[in-house]
Amino acid sequence: MNIDDVIAEKIAAAARKAAAxxxxxxxxxxxxxxxxxxxxxxxxxxxxxxxxNTSMAASGA
Structure with a gap:
């Protein structure tokens, strides 16, 4: 596994985390x-x- 593979995996993990x-x-x-x-x-x-439940009378009665 070279450095490009490690970087690609980290990028993929970040993309999965962002999507989640x-x-x-x-x-x-x-x-x-x-x-x-x-x-x-x-x-x-x-x-x-x-x-x-309310009446429209001005007095409220």
Whole structure:
């Protein structure tokens, strides 16, 4: 094994590590997006329910 082989292996290992990091970040971003969508849907449901439970009278009675 000569120095070129060692360097090629190190470059390949660095590329694998970068690809794994990119994949991990993509998975985390997708999970975050799903979580934010879920939170937003919950908020909209709560707001809709609050509107259904309130009257439009000025006194609030």
């Amino acid at each position: 990091g990119k994949q991990r970040r993509a998975e985390l971003a997708a999970a975050r997006k799903r979580g934010l969508a879920y939170r937003n849907a919950q908020k909209l449901r709560r707001l809709a329910e609050a509107l259904d």
